[in-house]
Each structure stands twice: as structure tokens, then as C-alpha cells.
Amino acid sequence: MAGIRVLTLTADGVQTHAVAEVGALLAPPGALVWVDIPECTEEAISLLTDVLGCHPPAVRDCMQRNRVPRVRIYPHQQLLIMHGPERGPSGHVHYLELDQIIGDKYVVTVHGPINPALSPEVALRETDGARRRLESGRLKPDSPYELAYAITSSLIHRLETFIEEVTTDVWHLEQRVTGGHMGNPEEFLEELFQARHG
Template sequence: MDIRFVRTAHPAPGSPAPDGPVTEGPVTDHEPAELPVLLTRTDGIVWVDVPTWDDAAERILADAFAFHPLAIADCRERRQVPKVHVYGDHVFVVLHAPSAGRAGHVHYVELDQFIGPNYLVTVHGPLNPAVDPDEAMVEVRSALRRIVDGRFRPELPFEISYALVSALCGRLRDYTATLTGEVWDLEKRVTGGHLGDVEQFLEELFRTRHGLITVRTMAALSREVYARMARINVFGTKRGHRLLQDTVDQFDRLAAMAHSQKDYLQGTIEFYQTRTNTKMTIAAERLAVIAAVTLPITALSSVLGMNLIVNDETHYVSLSVTLTVMLIMSVTLLVWAKRKGWW
């Protein structure tokens, strides 16, 4: 568990002035025992990050912050759907980011946030053992790097939360870009006829489609969470509301991008299916022609064959007539099938 104090650019009115020049950086690390004192300070934001859930983290969330037991349970257990709960003095938000797994599986990397008046608590939900733990820290490290480098000076906790969500949107966008590259490659292989192993190709098609549907679902559900927060003005009607509206817009556009790429891939799938069905139809028509051509031969030979060629004598005239009739019927059927355009 990491406990940080992020100094704000403009301390709140009434906060004590530091003795002498400020030598601390914008972010300082602290021990859990210092948390009660840190929460009373008005010159910055307390940021508690929980990379891995344990009993110590649960005690701090319950004792130091007095969070609702159900919210703590949501952090302890995996949640498949984004959600938001607005409490008296803080907001609890659950979001997900994608992580590519094996065989086309997309892992849900959970990020939980408690956004209070002077604190932010981020909890990284239970991870699938197949997911690299660093995957859960992408957003936190991105925002922290910007603060430490001086490129981002948050004044309020929801501004850090906005930075985290923007980084999460960036991850969704990057994953969509990766899937888009796969869509283009698949489209080139379909139109060029270079499919390779057909079963493997079909699996690649539907893996990519599944990934795009997953991104669209994540973005659409997260959009609804932030649209709800914007509607009830969780962070006020000024800058906080603008940031919420921008977050809604980001998720809207990500969902639209993933949906558009999914439709493009669906068109590629339909192109492939149409070409395959056409080939199968042509093959079936040719087989039907072959069956039609051989049908008269089979019918006549079955009726007359035993009577034309026998052990004692062969009726050459009748045999010749029969063979001629069989040939004429077969040629007639072939000409008729040709005129119909069946071969």
C-alpha cells in the first residue's frame, strides 16, 4: 500500500504557512501511521493507492476513512460491471480497462476509486493470475509521473481521478488501435485470397471481433457511469462538471470507434462468407449437372442392359440404338445446363 501526499499549487485559505522555503517535491511518501495527520492537512491531497488487497488495506479503509462495508466488499471482490455510489462526503467508482489474454480472451483490469474532499483512494481489484500485476498500475503511474515532473498540478482529488480515467481511456484507445491493425490485415487477406489455414483464419476473425465488442462494452458502460455523475453534479457545476462531461465524451467516442471497426470487420466477414457460399453453390450446381447427365445412362442401362448383352447373343442394333439415345440425352442435358449458365 502506498500513501502519498500531493502538494497543491494553491493551498487552501487558512492553511499554515511552511517554516522557511519549501524543499519537498510535489509528492511525498508516508507511512500508514501518518495517515490521520495527513487527512487534517489543507495544503494538499492525500492519495492512498492499494496495488494488492490485504487485511491492512481493509483496516485502513474501514477505520481511517470509515467507508461503507459494501463498498469495501466491492474492492475485495471482482466486479464485472462499472458502477458508481454517491455517499455523503465521497464518491465510489468502479471502472475497467482491457488487457489482452491468450486465445482472444480479454481480461478486465479493475480500478476502484474513492473520491473525497481532500483525498483519493485507488484500489486495484483482484486480478486474474494470468495478468501481469504491472497492467493494473498503468493509470496510476501515468498520473503520478505527470505530477512528479511538474506537468500536472492538481488542486482537488477529482482532478487526479480525471487524470486516471483519461489514462484508462488512452489504454482503451491503444487497444482499439491494435485491433484495428488486425482488422486491416484480415481484410487484406480476405480480398487478396491469402487465407492460409481456413480454421485458423476464422478463429482470428472472430477473436478480433470479440475484442472490439469488449472495448465497446467497456466504454459504453463506463460512459453511463460518468453520465450519471454529470447529471447529478457530483463535483459541482463548474470545473468538476466540465471534467465529467469531457469524460463522458471520451467514452462516447471510444465506443463509437470500436463499434465502427466492428462493423468494418463484420463487412469483411460477410465478404468472406459470400465468396465461400458462392464457391459452394457453384460446386453444387456442377455436381447437379454431373448427376443429371449420368441419370439417363443409369436409367437406360438398368432397364435394357441385361436384355441387350447376354451370354448367347448380343443384339448389336438394339445396343447401338440404346447407346445413341443415351448419348443424345446426355448431350441435350449438357447443352441445356450450359444455356442456363450452370457450368
């Protein structure tokens, strides 16, 4: 999995930096820094705690799997815990966690923990998409909140698409039931189970 990515966003564009530079990057007035953490390693925990001064409960939430989305408001920071769905085999749905810590000059995105059955690229889809839009100039946030909104909007779009797909599956099953065209009963029950699971 890729390492921690640190970006600064200015009127001149996007620049990539080393993790060790984060403290200095936040010093100038008007700084806007994005730190994307693919997995909450010891290096990431040190960055969150020692450099960014994140609140211990926020760091703990970034380290563990959270079952439900949440919003936590701390002095100088907000924590958003969100989930995006990813279809697995046999109707199984994986929930990909994406946590955001939003400060006055930065956004930190923390992915996971990620199920080993999924590729890291799937978990990084929204943040990679936002990064590409930044680099191309299509996304030009003026504040950490605008950047967080763009990332959150991508995740919501994925959720909407997923719900539309599942709804379509259910609709087709209902049509087969009402039309009396269920086919093989065992296969149909398996399809019903997968739709229910989704």
C-alpha cells in the same frame, strides 16, 4: 506486489508517507492525499473502514471483482469502478479493475482482484504513470477530482488504443475476405475467433 503507497500533494511537490500517517495527513485544511492500494488486503480494508470511513458497500466493491463499471455516490465520497483491457494469449482479453474512492481531501485507488496470469506492473500502469507525472511536476492537481480525472483519462487512453488495435485487426481480416486471400482456412478461422474474442 508492492504495498500501499501514500502520497501528499502540495504546491511544493509530492511526498511519500507511511500508512499509519493517513489520518493525520487529512487533518489540515486543503490537504490532498492519494492512497494507492495494489490489492485489497486486511490492512487496506482497515484503512478504508477505520481511517477513511468508507461506506461498507464501497469497501465490499473494492474487495471483489465487479463485472461492469459503476458510479456510486455516497455522502462525502464517490466510488468509480472502471476496467482497462489487457490482451492475453489466443485473443483472450483480461479486464483490469481499478476502483477509485474520491473524498473531499483524498483519492484512493484500489486495484484488482488481479488475474494471477498477469504481472502486477500491468495492473499498476495508470497509477504508476500518474505518480511519475506528479513527481516530475507535469501533473499538478488542485483537487481530488483533478487527480481522479488524470488517472481516469490514462485508463480511457488505454481503452481507446486497445479498440484501435482490435479494429485494425478486424479491418485486415475483412480485406482478406473481400480480396479472396484468406490462406489456410483453419488458420484463418483461428484468427477470426481471436478477433471476435477481442
